[in-house]
Amino acid sequence: MYNAFFGFKESPFNLSPDPSFLYRSPQHEEALANLIYGVQSRKGFIVLTGEVGTGKTTMLQCLRDFLESQRIEFAFLFNSRVTVDQFFEMIAYDLNLRCQRASKTEVLFALNNLLIQQANSGRTTALIVDEAHNLSWEVLEEIRLLGNLETRHGKLLQIVLAGQPELDRKLDAPDMRQLKQRIVLRCHLCPLEESEAIEYIVTRMNRAGMPNQTVFPADLLSEIYLRSQGIPRLINAICDNLLLNCFALEQRVATLEVLDEVCADMRLEWPGRRPQLPHRVLTDDQYRQSPYYGRGN
Numbered sequence: 001m002y003n004a005f006f007g008f009k010e011s012p013f014n015l016s017p018d019p020s021f022l023y024r025s026p027q028h029e030e031a032l033a034n035l036i037y038g039v040q041s042r043k044g045f046i047v048l049t050g051e052v053g054t055g056k057t058t059m060l061q062c063l064r065d066f067l068e069s070q071r072i073e074f075a076f077l078f079n080s081r082v083t084v085d086q087f088f089e090m091i092a093y094d095l096n097l098r099c100q101r102a103s104k105t106e107v108l109f110a111l112n113n114l115l116i117q118q119a120n121s122g123r124t125t126a127l128i129v130d131e132a133h134n135l136s137w138e139v140l141e142e143i144r145l146l147g148n149l150e151t152r153h154g155k156l157l158q159i160v161l162a163g164q165p166e167l168d169r170k171l172d173a174p175d176m177r178q179l180k181q182r183i184v185l186r187c188h189l190c191p192l193e194e195s196e197a198i199e200y201i202v203t204r205m206n207r208a209g210m211p212n213q214t215v216f217p218a219d220l221l222s223e224i225y226l227r228s229q230g231i232p233r234l235i236n237a238i239c240d241n242l243l244l245n246c247f248a249l250e251q252r253v254a255t256l257e258v259l260d261e262v263c264a265d266m267r268l269e270w271p272g273r274r275p276q277l278p279h280r281v282l283t284d285d286q287y288r289q290s291p292y293y294g295r296g297n
């Protein structure tokens with residue numbers, strides 16, 4: 001909506017995990033390198049964890065692009081709340097297995113054939129599961145068994161599990177000992193540091209068609225970092241709303257007042273947040289004299 005007003009070719013702060021907008025922070029770079037290395041070198045199990053909105057699905061989409069570019073076959077499960085039967089049906093569908101897809105036995109048979117065929121021609125196959133913290137114990141057990149398929153040269157199926165930190169706790173359960181032992185690579189995504197968060201914003205705006213962005217002054221960028229806690233999805237939501245409000249006000253530069261309004265609309269909480277009276281932000285003097293002063297620090 002505001003793209004023409006600011007001169008963007010595309011929306012800079014879309015909420016979709018689009019690899020073409022990738023910001024390569026050192027940890028994102030490392031995670032992607034690990035995912036690619038893990039699959040290519042047939043390591044078996046790879047686990048990617050991270051708090052909500054830190055970029056796990058984005059990393060998987062980048063991995064997917066890489067696998068497609070290398071013509072490596074893969075199945076990508078983005079819905080992890082599935083039964084065992086649905087799990088095998090989805091694998092069969094993604095890998096285009098010619099078999100009775102509703103039959104687990106037939107899928108396993110066809111999958112085994114495909115994996116051996118691929119391995120014989122020097123190729124590997126991958127299974128990627130997003131939101132893996134939601135997997136049922138039964139499906140996790142099936143995944144563990146799939147991870148057992150191997151030849152003397154390495155694992156036949158490379159399995160990437162991505163999920164929120166609960167995934168780690170799930171894998172710590174006594175029943176999961178065997179699967180846990182097979183995990184050879186782990187990566188974890190943390191929120192961005194302040195300098196990274198600022199670079200992230202600038203990079204996205206540049207990619208969308210505004211080199212040397214002029215909409216967010218330096219102190220406002222720091223404030224966006226503080227309020228978003230360095231979580232990319234929150235940064236996107238804040239910046240998108242800021243741009244929208246500025247457009248509505250025909251303002252080419254964002255201000256703290258607009259940011260306050262955006263954060264109030266988003267019901268955003270952050271450490272040290274100054275409490276607000278309904279419909280009114282306190283001035284500095286009012287705040288110091290209010291009963292809120294000193295709280296939340």
Ligand SMILES: Nc1ncnc2c1ncn2[C@@H]1O[C@H](COP(=O)(O)OP(=O)(O)OP(=O)(O)O)[C@@H](O)[C@H]1O
Pocket residue numbers: 014015016017018021022023024025028050051052053054055056057058059164232233236
């Ligand atoms: N390194 C990055 N470069 C560019 N955009 C990113 C990056 N990391 C995250 N984002 C953006 O942040 C938003 C959230 O990312 P993503 O959906 O990948 O997070 P997630 O960790 O999968 O979240 P959830 O736990 O809710 O599944 C998306 O809009 C995505 O484009």
Ligand SMILES: [Mg+2]
Pocket residue numbers: 056057058130131
């Ligand atoms: Mg995700």
